[in-house]
Amino acid sequence: MFKDEEEKLEKWKEEIEKVGVLETELEGAIRQGLQRAQHAKRVKKRPVVKRGVWTAVVAVILLLALVTSVRVSTTFAGAVASLPGMEGLVELIRYDKGIAAAIDNDDFQRLHLSAEKDGVTLTLEGVIADEKEMVLFYTVKGEKSDEILFMNGTPELINNNGKNVAVDVLAGVTLDERKSTERAAYQSVRIDNAIDETMFTLKAKMESKFRSIDYEIPFSLEKKRKPAEKYPIHQTVVIEGQEITFQYVEMATLRVGIHFQINPSNTKEILSFDDFKLVDNKGKKWTSINENGIGYGIRSEGENQVMYLPINYFNQPKELYMEFTKLQALDKDETHVLVDMDKQIILEQPSDGRFKEVGIMGNHLRFLFESGTELHTSVFSGEVEIVESGEIIDPVTNGMRVLDERHLETSVELPPGTIKGVMKLDIASYPQWIREDVRIRIK
Structure with a gap:
């Protein structure tokens, strides 16, 4: 069956190349990247296979072709567009209400601090900070023609006492702006209650498929942060x-x-x-x-x-309520897929049997999955276990493609040489729901 599906995927790929990025594909990629820490998993201490340098941040590349023709305020546009190489972020950031509103209200602080290493200059262009989060705006100059460097993982934010106050990445979003010599991006980092601190050192690891470069940039915050x-x-x-x-x-x-x-x-x-x-x-x-x-x-x-x-x-608003009607949920004993990659068969999966086939292409595990149009994110997003050795492998990327009205291909790219034996994959997104109309007043 995979030959037929491969032909469909090739047609799908050609259509994407013609129009840029399909909305469903982009939405899935964004949400996958932003939801890698979706929920707590029971994890035993085992040997870990170190992740490849082309990490899940690739899943949150946003292409400019899909974000056009929406007005932003003159304050917002002016503050961002005045930065070298940052003009494209006017269209990118306006999707995030918090960042756009903070810039409109003069919470953006211009920095323009640079560090150069291995022929590549990382410039910390500016920052927005509140009690819980810092958004770091940066540009990269001097990349090779065939590489894109990303800020990998959670950067460190070292205070005057030598403590790292960065807790987690809320979003790592980049704009692949090929029209200029500088590429603009931003990283949104959750911080550990550093509201009274003003002096920091950014320690960031920039990675591509070809290399890894470490940077340190000291900076200070001048604008007073608002408490939550x-x-x-x-x-x-x-x-x-x-x-x-x-x-x-x-x-x-x-x-x-x-x-x-x-x-x-x-x-x-x-x-x-x-x-x-x-x-x-x-x-x-x-x-x-x-x-x-x-x-x-x-x-x-x-x-x-x-x-x-x-x-x-x-x-x-003066009054605020939370509302929802459905939650994705699986029985606790059905939250994984077990596959024998030597025989390329599925050993265990949820009882509704949506996983139809498993195959290997290069470094990718590929599953034929029955879902229809209900699912918009990759089925998998976490680590993969080699059952026999207990090794835990951090995927390079997770992906999803629509094949037809009833089928998806969901895939996991793993480091070379790690697809072997019986493997266990935890499920992060699945088309099963529990339902109830819930409305709760917040204020």
């Missing part, structure tokens, strides 16, 4: 027997965080809130988990979970 506003909730909801307690909502300048606990006694694992949104008293949407394809998924903070959404902090 906390709204207690303490309300438990039950959806088809699955219990979730919403604890509080935290409003920072750039993001809103929905903090909650999932009852460990639940029989299902919650994968995602597909239609989660914040609305005013009239039901008008203020922001949502799928806002323009940008959603921050479920992230673990100790025993608690938090879901981040982009907001316009400076234009909040």
